[in-house]
Amino acid sequence: MARHDPSKAAASGGNFEALHLDRITRRFHNMVALNELSLTVRRGEFIALLGPSGCGKSTALNCLAGLMPLSGGRIMLDDRRIDTLPPERRGFGMVFQNYALFPHMSVRKNIGFGLMMRNVPEKEAARRVNETLDLVQLQAHADKLPGQLSGGQQQRVAIARAIVVNPPLILMDEPLSNLDAKLRLEMRHEIRRIHHEVQRSTIYVTHDQDEALSLADRIVVMQDGVVQQIGTPEQLYNAPANLNVARFMGYRNVIAFDACSPLDGRRMQVHRNGVTLNATLQGDVAGHRCTVAIRPDDLRIGDPENDPEGANSLDGRVIEVEYCGRDWLVDVDTAIGVLHARIPQAATPGQRIRLVLPADRVLAYPQGRDAAMAVAAE
Amino acid sequence: MTSSNQTAWGHAWGRLTGSARRGGDDAPAPFDRTLLLLVPGILMVVLLFVYPFAYGLVLSFTPAEGGPFKNYVEFFSQSRLWGTIFTTLWLALPSTILNIALAVPIAFKMRVPFAGQRLLTTALVVPITLGTVLVAEGLLTYLGPQGWFNRILMAGHLIAQPLQLTHNYWGVMLSLIITGFPFAFLLILSHVTGIDPSLGNAAASLGARPFAQFRHIYLPLLAPGLAMTFCLVFVQAFSVFPSAVLLGAPAGPTRVISIAAYEAAFESYDYSMASAIAMVMGAVQLIIIVAVLVARGRFYRGPASGGKA
Numbered sequence: 048m049a050r051h052d053p054s055k056a057a058a059s060g061g062n063f064e065a066l067h068l069d070r071i072t073r074r075f076h077n078m079v080a081l082n083e084l085s086l087t088v089r090r091g092e093f094i095a096l097l098g099p100s101g102c103g104k105s106t107a108l109n110c111l112a113g114l115m116p117l118s119g120g121r122i123m124l125d126d127r128r129i130d131t132l133p134p135e136r137r138g139f140g141m142v143f144q145n146y147a148l149f150p151h152m153s154v155r156k157n158i159g160f161g162l163m164m165r166n167v168p169e170k171e172a173a174r175r176v177n178e179t180l181d182l183v184q185l186q187a188h189a190d191k192l193p194g195q196l197s198g199g200q201q202q203r204v205a206i207a208r209a210i211v212v213n214p215p216l217i218l219m220d221e222p223l224s225n226l227d228a229k230l231r232l233e234m235r236h237e238i239r240r241i242h243h244e245v246q247r248s249t250i251y252v253t254h255d256q257d258e259a260l261s262l263a264d265r266i267v268v269m270q271d272g273v274v275q276q277i278g279t280p281e282q283l284y285n286a287p288a289n290l291n292v293a294r295f296m297g298y299r300n301v302i303a304f305d306a307c308s309p310l311d312g313r314r315m316q317v318h319r320n321g322v323t324l325n326a327t328l329q330g331d332v333a334g335h336r337c338t339v340a341i342r343p344d345d346l347r348i349g350d351p352e353n354d355p356e357g358a359n360s361l362d363g364r365v366i367e368v369e370y371c372g373r374d375w376l377v378d379v380d381t382a383i384g385v386l387h388a389r390i391p392q393a394a395t396p397g398q399r400i401r402l403v404l405p406a407d408r409v410l411a412y413p414q415g416r417d418a419a420m421a422v423a424a425e
Numbered sequence: 426m427t428s429s430n431q432t433a434w435g436h437a438w439g440r441l442t443g444s445a446r447r448g449g450d451d452a453p454a455p456f457d458r459t460l461l462l463l464v465p466g467i468l469m470v471v472l473l474f475v476y477p478f479a480y481g482l483v484l485s486f487t488p489a490e491g492g493p494f495k496n497y498v499e500f501f502s503q504s505r506l507w508g509t510i511f512t513t514l515w516l517a518l519p520s521t522i523l524n525i526a527l528a529v530p531i532a533f534k535m536r537v538p539f540a541g542q543r544l545l546t547t548a549l550v551v552p553i554t555l556g557t558v559l560v561a562e563g564l565l566t567y568l569g570p571q572g573w574f575n576r577i578l579m580a581g582h583l584i585a586q587p588l589q590l591t592h593n594y595w596g597v598m599l600s601l602i603i604t605g606f607p608f609a610f611l612l613i614l615s616h617v618t619g620i621d622p623s624l625g626n627a628a629a630s631l632g633a634r635p636f637a638q639f640r641h642i643y644l645p646l647l648a649p650g651l652a653m654t655f656c657l658v659f660v661q662a663f664s665v666f667p668s669a670v671l672l673g674a675p676a677g678p679t680r681v682i683s684i685a686a687y688e689a690a691f692e693s694y695d696y697s698m699a700s701a702i703a704m705v706m707g708a709v710q711l712i713i714i715v716a717v718l719v720a721r722g723r724f725y726r727g728p729a730s731g732g733k734a
Contacts, residue, residue, distance in 0.1 A: 114626050134629040147627035151645045151725030160641070161631035194727055212631065 063125050063215045065089055066248065071130070072119035073106050080106040082272045083120065088216070088248050095263035096252045097295065103272035104252045108218050111250065113137050124215065135164075140209030140247075142219040146201045148193035154204050155180070155189045161212035179211040182241060199230045206238070210245055219251045223258060235261060256295055260284060268292045286329060290338060290412050298340035298410070299387045307337045307411060317411055322382045325359050325406035328413075336414035343376065345408035346388035349401035359406055361386070365398045485701035496701035506702070509682040510709055516594070516669075516681065517662035520601035524609040524658055525651060527602075532614040533643075536622075553607035561600050561671040565591055568599065596672035597679045601662050609658045616650030617643075621730035646729045652721035656714045663710050682706045 066088040073081040081103040088094055096104040109115040111122065113134035122130040129137055140161075149157050158179055162172040180186045183203040193201055202222060209217055222238070223231045239262055242249055253259050259266045260280040268275040268283065268291070276288035287293035290301060304317040304324075313328040317339055326339055349360045363381035370393075377394050379386050379402060388402055486493040500506045531549070535542060552560060568574050570587040578584045590596055620643060628638045666683040673679025682702060690699035 112626075112630055114629070134626070135632050135634050137630075138632065139630060141627065141630040143623050143627055145621070145623060145730070147621065147623040149624060149627070149642060150727055150729060160628070160633075164628075164632035164637060192725075192727070208627075208631065218630075 063090060063248075065125065066216060067123040068107075068111070068120070069123065070120040071107070071110055071117055071122060073103075073110055073115060074118040079272050081110065084267075084269075084274055085120075086267060086274075086277065088250065091246045091248055093242055093249045093251065093262060093264045095259035095266045096250065096269060097254070097256060097259040097266050098269035098275075099254055099295075101271075102269040104254075104269050105220055106272075107269075108220050108250060108252045111216075112139055112141050112218050138212070138214055140212060140214035140217045142202075142205045142209050142217070142222045144221045144224060146193075146205040146222075146225075148201055148204055148208070150193055153190050153192060154185060154196070157193065157204055158207045158211050160208065165212060175211055179207045182210075182244060183207040183237075198226050199234055202226065202234055203237070206241060210241070210247065214247065217247050217249045219249060221252055221254070223253070223255075231258075238262060256297060268295060287340070287410070289330060290340060293340040293410065293412070296342075297344075298342050300341040300343065300346075301338060302341075302383050302386075303336070303338050303414070304383075304411075305336060307335070314406065315411055317409075320382050322361065324361075324404060324409055326409040326411040327407050329410045330412055337411045338414055340410045340412065341386070341404060341408065343387040343389040345405060346386065346390070347403040347405070348388075348390050348392065349403040358403075359409070360401050360403045362399065362401050365394045365396050365400060368394050368396060481700040481703055484697050485704050488697045489695070496698050497705075499698070500701055500705060505680075506685055509680055509685045510705070512679065513663055513665070513681040513683075514709070516597055516601060516665060516679065517659055520598055520605060520662050521609075521655060521659045524602055524605045525613070525654060527606060528609040528613045528654075529617075529647070529651075532610060532617045533639075535614060536618050549610055550607045552603050553611075555604075557600070557604050557665075557667045558671070560604055561668040564596065564600050564603070564668075564672055568596060591672055592674050594673070594678045597665065597669050597681075600668035600672050601665060604668075605658050605662055608661065609654055612654040612657065613647075613650060616647055616654075619650075619729050620646050624730075645725055648724040649721055649726050652717050652724075655717050659713060659717075660710055663713075664706070682709075 068084055068086045068088075070083040070085050071081065072079065072083055084103075084107055086094070096107055098104045106115065110117055110130070113130075113132060113136075117130050120130075121128055149160065152160065155176055159172050159176045162175060167175070177186075180189055183206060185200060185203050185207065188196060188200060193204060196204065205222065206219075219238075223234055226234060235258055238251075242262075251259075251262060260283075263280060265277060265279055266283050267277045270291045276283060276292045278288075283292060284296055287296050287298065294301060302319070304319040306318045307315055307326075308318075309315045309328070310325070315326055315328050317324050317326050317337060324339070326337075361379075361381040361383065363379035363386065365377050366380050366385065367378035369376040371389075374389050374391050375393055377388050377390055377400075379388055379400060381402065386402060394400060485496055488495045535546065555563075566572050568590040570589075574590070575584070575587040579587065590599065624642050624646075625638050628642045633641065664683055665681055666687070669675060669679045669681045669684060673681075675684050683706065686699045686702040686706065689695050689702055
């Protein structure tokens with residue numbers, strides 16, 4: 048019976064070494080929402096599940112929380128199987144997208160709810176609630192009802208309520224998606240700070256690549272219920288495993304090339320409409336055709352006067368300019384199509400400019416299903 | 426302006442939807458002719474409620490003989506009259522509480538879709554369409570000594586003698602449950618579905634088992650809805666008449682207050698006394714409802730969702 052007591056579950060789980068997701072799968076009728084997700088979360092690690100809506104990331108989180116049964120696979124906390132336990136026996140803290148604060152309880156009672164359920168003595172509970180109120184800087188609002196708080200404050204209550212019980216794992220379901228842009232940035236920082244302070248393993252679901260990159264130790268990119276890539280933010284940002292990940296990581300220029308020829312190592316040349324570019328092969332064996340992905344930030348402005356040949360460069364005409372404060376986003380019509388570039392200088396529509404494409408930042412993906420989709424999408 | 430705005434309804438509609446905000450508060454608004462649309466409604470209330478009520482009130486203080494309070498003195502001095510208050514309460518309160526107690530768990534089950542849900546909802550709600558007389562007539566045969574209910578129990582050797590379920594307290598009680606339940610169920614269902622399901626999930630993730638979730642989260646949020654449901658179902662049950670006559674023992678155990686009023690009016694032809702009984706009846710209902718609403722005021726009242734949805 049002892050292991051059915053949530054306080055015991057939390058106490059033993061508080062010091063786990065690794066959480067193993069072993070090919071966890073969730074089907075709805077005939078649709079596979081989550082297909083064989085395998086992942087090992089280490090103690091204290093911050094994992095982001097990143098993907099567009101409907102990619103299966105929230106399903107994965109709900110399965111972890113126990114709000115949805117698995118259709119296959121298992122979840123192990125160290126050597127204890129937990130996927131058969133109901134949510135109240137898993138002892139995980141969860142932050143919901145709409146915060147799910149109890150509207151009839153004060154901030155203090157909301158935060159203390161998990162402690163009450165664990166039969167923590169009143170005095171100790173009050174002390175821990177106060178500590179947590181300090182951590183999320185809500186002492187001044189402790190006796191208000193959730194309805195009297197701003198979105199950011201409600202968010203803090205939701206986080207405080209989840210961490211006060213010392214859960215082994217904190218699950219966050221798009222916690223910032225209801226906040227405005229400025230507050231989102233502040234709370235992102237706040238979540239990072241709280242994570243550093245409490246050192247709890249966190250699984251964070253988001254569709255925002257910036258959030259994932261800035262918060263996570265490792266990112267799991269998902270699409271259509273299938274894991275696309277698992278890696279550190281740097282790995283994902285600099286070397287996306289496939290075009291899906293690339294597109295999600297802000298590689299806005301995705302161009303199909305007719306032919307490609309390998310040079311040495313991962314270096315290769317790609318050809319289209321008489322244009323030849325040096326590129327870096329991503330993924331496995333190069334086929335005859337491939338698709339190239341380039342981030343707007345990696346394009347640079349060349350100088351046609353001093354560099355008439357222009358190694359790995361393209362001449363084009365500016366057709367659209369968007370001022371972004373620090374730099375300008377320009378659409379440039381070139382021989383291989385319209386390229387988006389982020390440049391540090393102003394440009395005017397109609398102006399002719401030369402874009403330089405650093406070969407190591409031109410990522411070439413062998414043409415497969417992904418590439419066919421990319422072309423169709425254009 | 427669209428053509429619909431040329432009608433009076435169109436004007437009212439325009440005032441209800443954004444165009445009412447155009448006026449601003451700088452100039453005093455001229456008389457708003459769309460207010461005239463209230464006249465038919467007010468007229469109906471005055472003619473069908475206020476006037477009869479006032480008439481009855483005056484009538485109850487003007488007995489054929491004796492002082493103005495004669496009827497009330499008589500009512501509260503004769504146990505066969507004041508006793509009807511408790512006879513009625515003894516039927517109305519338990520049946521109301523039972524109906525709510527039955528409706529809450531069923532409404533909770535019904536808030537998530539499942540196969541056959543529509544069929545079950547229909548089956549639960551149908552009695553509301555039947556009318557009390559039809560239900561009473563049906564129950565009279567069904568629950569009677571030769572009815573299906575007793576026959577099945579006797580065929581199963583669960584009982585040796587037919588249970589006496591008609592022409593007594595239980596017959597009226599059962600009919601109040603059957604006619605009151607759909608009402609309680611529909612009202613509670615609408616309140617239950619208004620509670621954000623993620624609140625229960627949040628409580629579960631914090632270690633609350635289903636019963637604790639219900640006690641700490643759902644029940645407090647449902648309390649105002651339960652209070653309203655109680656009032657509405659209670660008022661219906663308190664004014665029970667047809668089933669108390671048809672299914673009950675109108676001379677004794679189910680001589681409810683409406684029967685006393687009926688007898689005064691149509692057997693003794695003492696309309697003044699009948700009005701006094703009706704006033705007492707209204708006062709008792711009012712006391713119970715005020716008590717429930719005061720209790721309700723002590724609970725949380727506000728949105729039943731957990732933040733910005």
